[in-house]
Amino acid sequence: MPADSLSANMKKILYIVLDGLGDLPIPELNNKTPLEAALTPNMDRLAQSGKTGIVYPVGRGIAPESDIAVISLLGYDAYKYYTGRGPLESFAEGLSVNDGDAAFRVNFATVAQDGKTIKDRRVGRNLTTEEAAALAREINSKVTLSSATFEFKGTIGHRGILVMRGMHQKLSGWITNTDPAYGREGVFGVAKEKFENMVSVSSAMPGYENDLAAKEAAKLLNEFTEKSIKVLNDAAINKKRVSEGKMPGNLILSRDAGDHLPKFPPISSIFNLKFGSFVQMPVEKGIALLTGIDIIDVPQPTGHLDVDYPVWAKIALDSIQKYDGIYVHIKGPDEPAHDGDFQKKKESIEAIDKYFFSSLLPKLDIANTIVAITADHSTVCAIKAHTADPVPLLVCGGNIKPDGTMSFSEKAAKLGSVGELKGVDIMPFLVKLAKE
Numbered sequence: 038m039p040a041d042s043l044s045a046n047m048k049k050i051l052y053i054v055l056d057g058l059g060d061l062p063i064p065e066l067n068n069k070t071p072l073e074a075a076l077t078p079n080m081d082r083l084a085q086s087g088k089t090g091i092v093y094p095v096g097r098g099i100a101p102e103s104d105i106a107v108i109s110l111l112g113y114d115a116y117k118y119y120t121g122r123g124p125l126e127s128f129a130e131g132l133s134v135n136d137g138d139a140a141f142r143v144n145f146a147t148v149a150q151d152g153k154t155i156k157d158r159r160v161g162r163n164l165t166t167e168e169a170a171a172l173a174r175e176i177n178s179k180v181t182l183s184s185a186t187f188e189f190k191g192t193i194g195h196r197g198i199l200v201m202r203g204m205h206q207k208l209s210g211w212i213t214n215t216d217p218a219y220g221r222e223g224v225f226g227v228a229k230e231k232f233e234n235m236v237s238v239s240s241a242m243p244g245y246e247n248d249l250a251a252k253e254a255a256k257l258l259n260e261f262t263e264k265s266i267k268v269l270n271d272a273a274i275n276k277k278r279v280s281e282g283k284m285p286g287n288l289i290l291s292r293d294a295g296d297h298l299p300k301f302p303p304i305s306s307i308f309n310l311k312f313g314s315f316v317q318m319p320v321e322k323g324i325a326l327l328t329g330i331d332i333i334d335v336p337q338p339t340g341h342l343d344v345d346y347p348v349w350a351k352i353a354l355d356s357i358q359k360y361d362g363i364y365v366h367i368k369g370p371d372e373p374a375h376d377g378d379f380q381k382k383k384e385s386i387e388a389i390d391k392y393f394f395s396s397l398l399p400k401l402d403i404a405n406t407i408v409a410i411t412a413d414h415s416t417v418c419a420i421k422a423h424t425a426d427p428v429p430l431l432v433c434g435g436n437i438k439p440d441g442t443m444s445f446s447e448k449a450a451k452l453g454s455v456g457e458l459k460g461v462d463i464m465p466f467l468v469k470l471a472k473e
Contacts (some may be wrong), residue, residue, distance in 0.1 A: 048435045048471040049406045050362030057371025059415030059428035063379045071383040073446040079394035080445040087433025088440040090455025094414055100425045102226045104320045106413035112464030119224055121210050121295020122320060127198045128298055129323030132188050134200060136297040137207025139254045141199045145169055145286035152266050155234040158218060160286040164195045171274050172286055179268045185257045192319050201257055209250035209296050211242045215262050216290035226293040228423040258291055265289050303329035308468050310361035317368045346392035354400050374416035382418060403434045407470045436473050
């Protein structure tokens with residue numbers, strides 16, 4: 038451990054973010070949120086031993102994507118450093134992003150025969166990583182752009198990344214998405230609560246209409262979208278999927294363009310601590326790498342939470358000995374919320390409590406550890422999207438005194454003594470608690 042890390046008498050920090058945890062009351066759950074309705078004895082005990090509050094991950098009125106939320110939760114001003122999700126995920130997956138390259142986060146999707154009407158934005162959520170890799174090979178070998186080279190790569194399931202490199206000029210990230218579910222507010226990607234299920238045509242963003250680099254990037258993205266549809270429709274993998282009654286992955290929806298990597302100061306230089314992390318998705322991996330947070334290797338998920346979460350808990354217990362703090366990002370609740378499945382979201386939260394926290398807490402030195410649990414955003418089942426609603430936060434351990442909170446939930450957190458924080462406030466708050 039480096040000499041400039043936290044001193045030995047300071048407490049460890051265990052910072053756990055449950056992706057998409059927040060929600061709104063649901064009539065079928067007796068007007069409770071999935072978290073309020075879930076059986077979570079371990080997290081409730083932690084809340085009873087500590088303090089709670091609410092967090093606006095980026096700021097009031099912002100329905101953040103995970104990237105700007107995580108950047109904020111780690112103590113960085115997303116307005117200052119963020120350059121788009123595309124560069125983050127591309128970097129995490131080993132693709133080079135040089136200044137003037139246009140990098141995108143993409144989804145495989147399913148489009149109707151007209152090439153415009155989207156039947157499913159995520160190919161029914163059953164496109165395997167292996168199928169996506171095979172389709173990516175088809176695209177890389179058979180699509181040629183008029184004035185750019187590109188690299189396309191599937192990442193996890195229906196997700197992927199695209200980096201385009203102009204042959205004659207640099208490209209700009211100031212262009213609109215082809216994915217209609219996401220808009221842009223400046224450089225930030227923002228989930229739309231309502232949208233038309235039609236492939237959007239990319240264009241230069243307002244203020245950049247006369248920017249040649251933006252116009253060229255938009256033209257190339259539209260060209261890529263059209264040409265890849267033809268290649269994907271002819272792909273053997275998709276013909277096999279159709280024969281099996283599955284949706285074909287015959288469309289690439291692109292969003293969150295950026296034309297350079299963010300330049301974060303190392304987290305060790307801000308908080309004087311050495312941090313490790315284990316994360317599931319490329320975007321969190323990219324942020325960790327670029328902020329100087331070590332990636333802690335975890336086994337590939339088996340898909341069985343009763344197997345995976347206890348392994349994660351053991352790795353957390355082992356890793357916290359080697360670092361001043363660790364950041365754990367658990368995807369669980371977000372996916373069922375995007376599908377509008379409140380029952381599955383509730384079960385996902387229960388599984389985290391039952392298998393992760395029940396394995397972690399008996400062996401955790403809570404007196405010498407500050408534990409924080411929160412979320413990167415609310416994913417509201419009723420609208421199947423991220424919203425601007427705040428998320429709950431609990432902190433316990435060390436010398437923290439209870440504030441009378443009886444459960445970990447949105448409703449209880451609003452009454453907690455921590456009050457209201459922004460995401461960027463959490464890390465300084467945890468470091469302060471670790472010093473007490």
